[in-house]
Amino acid sequence: DAGITQSPRHKVTETGTPVTLRCHQTENHRYMYWYRQDPGHGLRLIHYSYGVKDTDKGEVSDGYSVSRSKTEDFLLTLESATSSQTSVYFCAISDVRLDNGQPQHFGDGTRLSIL
């Protein structure tokens, strides 16, 4: 298995609180991604990073921010969580030399519930 660790694996929090999810990789891959998975929607890209301090928005970025200060860590922050952000969040990584940087390996997800 690719070395991707997501933390926490489960979290329950209240509306309006800030939440930060962490993705840590040991593969030294350049690209990192955050997706959310919801029934009936498949996986939708929130934000991605193509290098340290280089990030860009995906299709569902509203209400989320990211940071990447080191190659191995990619953080996803919900500044003020809302119930619509209840979801399973997946981090993915890829090596730009393979498949043009498309996500190849995913972490095991963080199940986030916002009450």
Add this chain to the structure above:
Amino acid sequence: QQQVKQSPQSLIVQKGGISIINCAYENTAFDYFPWYQQFPGKGPALLIAIRPDVSEKKEGRFTISFNKSAKQFSLHIMDSQPGDSATYFCAASRTTDKLIFGTGTRLQVFP
């Protein structure tokens, strides 16, 4: 034009049978078509991918068939096994753009 439509939503197949999952896209600029396999409690894993310069790609029991004129591609799982029971996602993208995923197919293979 950015959608990828996947069917069926769920599929039940007998052990040894053929599982077929279909996807359709609209954006003719898409040039990369991967399939991902996801087991419960795990993240998706890249299974197999195809580019439009070929009509078929086979890896073991898994085959992607690609029909450029119909803007459709499908995953065939030959000799389906209970261990293949998972959710399968198709996706599509342009080389320089991000993946658009289908909504997933839950496959159950019964012994």
